[in-house]
Amino acid sequence: xxxxxxxxxxxxxxxxxxxxxxxxxxxxxxxxxxxxxxxxxxxxxxxxxxxxxxxxxxxxxxxxxxxxxxxxxxxxxxxxxxxxxxxxxxxxxxxxxxxxxxxxxxxxxxxxxxxxxxxxxxxxxxxxxxxxxxxxxxxxxxxxxxxxxxxxxxxxxxxxxxxxxxxxxxxxxxxxxxxxxxxxxxxxxxxxxxxxxxxxxxxxxxxxxxxxxxxxxxxxxxxxxxxxxxxxxxxxxxxxxxxxxxxxxxxxxxxxxxxxxxxxxxxxxxxxxxxxxxxxxxxxxxxxxxxxxxxxxxxxxxxxxxxxxxxxxxxxxxxxxxxxxxxxxxxxxxxxxxxxxxxxxxxxxxxxxxxxxxxxxxxxxxxxxxxxxxxxxxxxxxxxxxxxxxxxxxxxxxxxxxxxxxxxxxxxxxxxxxxxxxxxxxxxxxxxxxxxxxxxxxxxxxxxxxxxxxxxxxxxxxxxxxxxxxxxxxxxxxxxxxxxxxxxxxxxxxxxxxxxxxxxxxxxxxxxxxxxxxxxxxxxxxxxxxxxxxxxxxxxxxxx
Amino acid sequence: xxxxxxxxxxxxxxxxxxxxxxxxxxxxxxxxxxxxxxxxxxxxxxxxxxxxxxxxxxxxxxxxxxxxxxxx
Numbered sequence: 001x002x003x004x005x006x007x008x009x010x011x012x013x014x015x016x017x018x019x020x021x022x023x024x025x026x027x028x029x030x031x032x033x034x035x036x037x038x039x040x041x042x043x044x045x046x047x048x049x050x051x052x053x054x055x056x057x058x059x060x061x062x063x064x065x066x067x068x069x070x071x072x073x074x075x076x077x078x079x080x081x082x083x084x085x086x087x088x089x090x091x092x093x094x095x096x097x098x099x100x101x102x103x104x105x106x107x108x109x110x111x112x113x114x115x116x117x118x119x120x121x122x123x124x125x126x127x128x129x130x131x132x133x134x135x136x137x138x139x140x141x142x143x144x145x146x147x148x149x150x151x152x153x154x155x156x157x158x159x160x161x162x163x164x165x166x167x168x169x170x171x172x173x174x175x176x177x178x179x180x181x182x183x184x185x186x187x188x189x190x191x192x193x194x195x196x197x198x199x200x201x202x203x204x205x206x207x208x209x210x211x212x213x214x215x216x217x218x219x220x221x222x223x224x225x226x227x228x229x230x231x232x233x234x235x236x237x238x239x240x241x242x243x244x245x246x247x248x249x250x251x252x253x254x255x256x257x258x259x260x261x262x263x264x265x266x267x268x269x270x271x272x273x274x275x276x277x278x279x280x281x282x283x284x285x286x287x288x289x290x291x292x293x294x295x296x297x298x299x300x301x302x303x304x305x306x307x308x309x310x311x312x313x314x315x316x317x318x319x320x321x322x323x324x325x326x327x328x329x330x331x332x333x334x335x336x337x338x339x340x341x342x343x344x345x346x347x348x349x350x351x352x353x354x355x356x357x358x359x360x361x362x363x364x365x366x367x368x369x370x371x372x373x374x375x376x377x378x379x380x381x382x383x384x385x386x387x388x389x390x391x392x393x394x395x396x397x398x399x400x401x402x403x404x405x406x407x408x409x410x411x412x413x414x415x416x417x418x419x420x421x422x423x424x425x426x427x428x429x430x431x432x433x434x435x436x437x438x439x440x441x442x443x444x445x446x447x448x449x450x451x452x453x454x455x456x457x458x459x460x461x462x463x464x465x466x467x468x469x470x471x472x473x474x475x476x477x478x479x480x481x482x483x484x485x486x487x488x489x490x491x492x493x494x495x496x497x498x499x500x501x502x503x504x505x506x507x508x509x510x511x512x513x514x515x516x517x518x519x520x521x522x523x524x525x526x527x528x529x530x531x532x533x534x535x536x537x538x539x540x541x542x543x544x
Numbered sequence: 545x546x547x548x549x550x551x552x553x554x555x556x557x558x559x560x561x562x563x564x565x566x567x568x569x570x571x572x573x574x575x576x577x578x579x580x581x582x583x584x585x586x587x588x589x590x591x592x593x594x595x596x597x598x599x600x601x602x603x604x605x606x607x608x609x610x611x612x613x614x615x616x
């Protein structure tokens with residue numbers, strides 16, 4: 001039989017093969033070359049070695065297959081067919097190794113590698129012995145070969161590694177240790193399994209049916225596989241596709257302009273192209289470097305933001321611990337102080353017999369000190385409750401004028417003792433809806449402060465109704481507040497400088513607590529002062 | 545005995561050295577096989593050409609026969 005075959009150019013170009021072959025093979029070769037380029041990038045988690053081996057084996061396989069399709073030389077067909085049978089199991093082995101490396105973050109152990117090599121060894125031994133490709137099939141003009149037992153052994157190996165990969169996929173879905181990376185790992189393994197499976201089926205069908213054209217559709221899984229990998233890389237590798245795109249664009253422009261220099265015949269066009277080329281070089285360089293710089297800066301900012309968020313979380317945790325400690329400590333301190341205060345009052349009142357004259361002053365100091373300490377502890381407890389969100393407000397309707405009157409009555413002896421006039425102006429009952437206990441605490445605190453920081457003169461408390469609010473104004477003729485301190489006065493642990501000079505025992509928490517309590521009742525509090533030595537006005541407003 | 549000794553020496557090798565040995569052996573084997581195949585095809589032309597169906601050995605058939613003889 002005489003067959004008329006076209007003579008192949010460069011081993012792979014002829015009319016012997018179907019045009020489909022060039023589309024399927026050359027596209028796949030380009031994709032795998034691009035994937036090989038991918039492995040040159042600085043990717044964090046990519047198992048490069050095994051992946052490169054798989055890509056190279058696949059490229060060699062595709063090239064050899066193109067030779068088989070295009071070539072008319074019997075010896076070339078036999079030689080390259082043997083190479084295909086040698087390379088084919090390598091694709092499966094390398095794909096399996098790369099998946100294992102990706103999944104378990106480890107390379108195959110030395111024993112596993114030698115075991116795999118032992119499995120491949122029969123293929124190596126059989127190839128030169130003529131058990132892989134037995135001879136040339138000249139019964140038709142299809143340029144096929146007669147395959148030997150090694151080819152079938154290859155199919156067994158390939159099926160074995162696909163099966164092992166499927167087992168690994170099952171383990172990803174079952175074991176908890178993969179839970180955090182399950183989606184990513186499944187995508188990698190499914191993409192690779194799909195590639196190998198379609199490749200195996202296509203080759204198997206080709207061998208048994210002799211229809212090698214249809215079997216080329218097996219390579220359709222290559223772009224799908226590449227798409228899987230590209231998706232995973234961009235999504236999970238913090239990989240910036242913009243850099244690659246800009247680099248590609250600049251290189252393409254560079255090549256285009258350079259090639260035009262050699263193609264153009266018209267001098268003016270050559271000059272124009274040379275000029276464009278000269279301009280393009282610095283511009284392209286600037287574009288590439290600026291994009292890289294921008295991406296780098298953005299990544300650094302993202303990293304800083306992540307660090308800041310983490311530090312903020314830790315600070316919040318510490319703050320919470322501090323509040324809890326404060327709460328526990330102040331509770332522990334309050335109980336014995338209450339006992340001291342109670343017994344001191346009993347002794348002072350003569351419950352345990354007449355108190356000698358010389359003990360009156362010490363007893364008074366004990367009572368006053370414990371009162372101050374209890375107040376401070378109460379402030380700490382309030383802060384702790386406010387910061388932990390445990391402060392509860394039991395709101396009810398009450399007359400603010402009446403509460404102000406009671407506060408004045410309680411503190412009048414203190415003011416009188418200091419020689420201060422304490423007056424109340426409340427012309428009408430004004431009902432407000434708030435927590436009566438907490439509002440009384442606030443008013444007591446503000447009037448008490450006014451007494452403390454007023455050396456001479458008077459303190460006037462006015463209660464009046466202003467549209468939809470009840471306003472309580474405490475005006476004193478005391479030390480006053482500097483303008484630059486007014487804004488900070490209601491902050492935690494803040495005291496006015498003048499206040500420090502008059503009274504050194506304050507904690508700087510009273511006004512902070514007062515503000516929180518008033519705002520918790522839907523009201524507001526602020527301070528006004530004409531300056532140092534000119535007194536101050538504390539105003540509390542509550543909704544009517 | 546020598547083989548066992550060689551394997552025990554291999555097991556105690558540092559990983560880097562073990563890797564090199566593995567790749568050295570694997571690449572050498574593949575290179576030798578490709579070279580031998582080249583010689584078979586291009587130098588010795590030691591391959592049959594089958595012009596009729598009857599001449600072609602049935603590798604798949606042989607495997608099935610072997611398997612059925614083994615009773616598998």
